[in-house]
Amino acid sequence: MIDLRSDVKTLPTEGMLRAMTTAPLGDEQEREDPTVRALEDDLTELLGQEAAVFVPSATMANQIATLCLVERGQEIVGEQHRHMFRYEAGGPAYLAGAVVTGLPGTAGVFTGDQVREIAQLRDSEHRPRTALALVENTHNVSGGRVWPLPALDDLYDTRDELGLAVHIDGARLFNASVALDVPPARITARARTVAVCFSKGLGGPAGAALVGRADVLAPARRIRQMLGGSLRQAGVLAGAARYALEHNIARLADDHANARTLAGLLAEGGLPVDPAGTGTNFVFLDVAPLGLARDAARDRLRAGGVLWSNSHHPTLLRAVTHLGHSKADVHTAATRTIRALTTG
Numbered sequence: 505m506i507d508l509r510s511d512v513k514t515l516p517t518e519g520m521l522r523a524m525t526t527a528p529l530g531d532e533q534e535r536e537d538p539t540v541r542a543l544e545d546d547l548t549e550l551l552g553q554e555a556a557v558f559v560p561s562a563t564m565a566n567q568i569a570t571l572c573l574v575e576r577g578q579e580i581v582g583e584q585h586r587h588m589f590r591y592e593a594g595g596p597a598y599l600a601g602a603v604v605t606g607l608p609g610t611a612g613v614f615t616g617d618q619v620r621e622i623a624q625l626r627d628s629e630h631r632p633r634t635a636l637a638l639v640e641n642t643h644n645v646s647g648g649r650v651w652p653l654p655a656l657d658d659l660y661d662t663r664d665e666l667g668l669a670v671h672i673d674g675a676r677l678f679n680a681s682v683a684l685d686v687p688p689a690r691i692t693a694r695a696r697t698v699a700v701c702f703s704k705g706l707g708g709p710a711g712a713a714l715v716g717r718a719d720v721l722a723p724a725r726r727i728r729q730m731l732g733g734s735l736r737q738a739g740v741l742a743g744a745a746r747y748a749l750e751h752n753i754a755r756l757a758d759d760h761a762n763a764r765t766l767a768g769l770l771a772e773g774g775l776p777v778d779p780a781g782t783g784t785n786f787v788f789l790d791v792a793p794l795g796l797a798r799d800a801a802r803d804r805l806r807a808g809g810v811l812w813s814n815s816h817h818p819t820l821l822r823a824v825t826h827l828g829h830s831k832a833d834v835h836t837a838a839t840r841t842i843r844a845l846t847t848g
């Protein structure tokens with residue numbers, strides 16, 4: 505079976521397991537874990553920021569960012585389909601008491617003008633004050649699409665003008681930096697906070713971090729404690745994360761190439777896939793023109809030896825490439841997908 509459902513399905517490689525079992529450990533709640541401290545130093549340098557806090561998941565990193573940056577009753581704006589709005593169980597409203605405004609975007613990207621329009625509308629004591637703009641990079645629901653640098657710079661300039669904060673949900677930040685061929689700091693240095701995740705394309709079993717300005721992150725460890733996210737010998741996970749930063753960033757280019765190959769083979773095989781829409785490691789396949797319902801198509805694919813997942817869209821299936829897939833796997837997956845959906 506070839507499993508293309510998500511890059512969260514990666515398993516630690518031998519090298520990563522070795523790094524986990526040999527990492528020096530201590531009690532991270534007491535700041536005694538040297539591997540966590542080293543990871544936090546690595547991240548501040550890599551992202552051009554001042555401070556970092558290791559957390560169990562990207563969801564927790566996003567929620568702590570919101571709690572650090574937004575007061576109750578203030579407004580968060582971001583692209584309407586972003587993970588924090590759709591898949592974090594209402595956290596921004598429940599935990600931070602924030603008003604969430606989803607903006608229409610193109611491939612996950614919105615503009616400084618859209619934010620300016622909203623923020624100016626809010627310039628009255630009757631309206632919530634717009635405090636935070638969220639960027640998801642790469643953007644999950646639009647198919648792992650990357651924010652072009654001019655769009656990002658436009659948002660940072662608007663933020664400076666309006667006095668807002670920008671948080672980057674960079675659960676797949678390194679896919680974006682590899683796709684753009686720029687250092688990660690080129691994307692993140694002007695953000696107030698950044699969430700990164702080690703358990704997606706980087707191949708770690710768990711773990712994420714919130715990275716940002718030191719003054720903004722001052723309450724972050726206390727909030728992490730409140731949410732139950734302060735681990736003890738967390739160096740086991742931080743060891744995996746440090747291994748991933750060293751060995752698994754540049755190789756994301758292979759995942760992107762594999763996704764392009766998969767999209768190209770499927771399109772050549774007559775399936776409704778748009779290879780131009782494959783920005784990083786995601787491929788979407790539209791089952792509607794095949795006259796199939798999504799679940800029926802997924803069942804046929806499973807019976808044919810390849811797993812796709814549902815997407816946000818009722819007729820689109822999603823495949824995600826990662827370090828567990830070889831080039832040969834991708835060719836086999838394409839053959840199985842075409843066979844399963846075009847015969848019988």
Ligand SMILES: Cc1ncc(COP(=O)(O)O)c(C=O)c1O
Binds near residue numbers: 561640701
């Ligand atoms: C863009 C984005 N942000 C945050 C998350 C949350 O990650 P986790 O489930 O590890 O908390 C995900 C998970 O898929 C994601 O795609």
